[in-house]
Amino acid sequence: MIKSNSKWVVGHKVSFHDTSGDYDLTIIETPPQVQGPPPHTHKLYKESFIIIDGEMEFFVNGTIKTLKAGEVLDIPANTLHTFENKGDKTCRFVNIHSPKGFRDFFVEMGISDDESDAQMKSVSPEVIENVIQSAENFDMHIKM
Numbered sequence: 423m424i425k426s427n428s429k430w431v432v433g434h435k436v437s438f439h440d441t442s443g444d445y446d447l448t449i450i451e452t453p454p455q456v457q458g459p460p461p462h463t464h465k466l467y468k469e470s471f472i473i474i475d476g477e478m479e480f481f482v483n484g485t486i487k488t489l490k491a492g493e494v495l496d497i498p499a500n501t502l503h504t505f506e507n508k509g510d511k512t513c514r515f516v517n518i519h520s521p522k523g524f525r526d527f528f529v530e531m532g533i534s535d536d537e538s539d540a541q542m543k544s545v546s547p548e549v550i551e552n553v554i555q556s557a558e559n560f561d562m563h564i565k566m
Contacts, residue, residue, distance in 0.1 A: 467499060479506050
């Protein structure tokens, strides 16, 4: 049996793609009405979002913007941000972190797509608490 290359991370399905460059690339599927991570910054990482299907609402340094399929958002380091799928359709997007390294957060915090009820397990109180407690180890600085 082939092991899945996807994990559920706080309610989002994250599929990993190896790259030859100094960046991490994932395809993320966010079901309808699913919130993103708490507002946070990265000191080191720059982050980009490319919407493939659906739409996503982003909060960036106090501004709210909704991106639709084909639109791109680039987030510099030290920028407060989060996102949420407020729509009624799954949003699929490419997520890039540069330089390479943030993939470790998804790997460590995620629940394998092969597990039953993986999405629900990924938002259990224990997992959420672990994410909050461990986030800074991955250069994710939560601002609550």
